[in-house]
């Protein structure tokens with residue numbers, strides 16, 4: 001798939017993307033008995049999770065519960081201490097990770113832009129590396145600026161010259177640039193003001209539904225989780241507490257922690 005997309009160029013990839021039918025979806029990602037330790041500390045313990053093609057999974061849970069670690073395992077930046085990560089039928093290994101990673105778009109928690117590159121160069125980095133057609137890529141960039149409401153004038157600036165929300169949008173643009181089949185988004189809307197956040201959330205939902213990617217998104221916002229997630233995974237201290245729809249978590253909590261977590265946000269005083 002990677003070589004097919006890369007060798008045939010974006011034009012063809014776009015057609016393939018548009019022609020993708022229900023039988024030719026983004027890959028399933030599976031974590032099988034995955035644990036991750038950093039020294040003596042367990043960041044994740046015995047995780048079994050399946051991320052279905054075309055579905056959006058939202059990871060929620062208190063700070064430090066292992067959400068970012070889970071994404072980093074899937075993109076292969078770190079290796080599981082035990083267990084395995086599978087992308088379709090392939091176990092992720094140091095040998096195949098580079099190929100598999102090209103099918104994934106990743107927005108890291110702090111955006112991860114290179115400070116010495118302009119927003120435009122950041123966004124086009126991988127496209128240039130893969131020698132994608134220049135004109136197509138610039139058209140795609142303009143399209144994504146419009147979608148994320150980033151003024152095109154901002155593209156000439158360096159990350160330090162952008163607002164936090166603009167930086168986040170550039171990170172999102174970079175992740176969407178090559179129309180990845182898998183999207184891993186670590187708090188992609190965190191630095192945005194509430195109105196832009198709500199707009200972009202709606203637009204992200206439309207993008208996910210249209211492109212039928214396998215999406216895994218981390219957020220601290222329950223509204224975002226409920227709006228975007230086909231399934232929600234609630235983590236605590238490296239363990240999965242409950243997997244299900246927002247309604248299932250709300251109406252049939254697996255344990256008291258689930259209700260406490262939901263009520264903590266729903267009970268926020270209206271200022």
Ligand SMILES: Nc1ncnc2c1ncn2[C@@H]1O[C@H](COP(=O)(O)OP(=O)(O)OP(=O)(O)O)[C@@H](O)[C@H]1O
Nearest residue numbers: 038042043061062063064065066067068069070109
């Ligand atoms: N490289 C590392 N070395 C040591 N400990 C780490 C490392 N990365 C993460 N941890 C620890 O693993 C645990 C899980 O971290 P992780 O970043 O996955 O949490 P998180 O759920 O994303 O939190 P937040 O909501 O604050 O972003 C934390 O206790 C963290 O300190």
Ligand SMILES: [Mg+2]
Nearest residue numbers: 067068069109
């Ligand atoms: Mg995190």
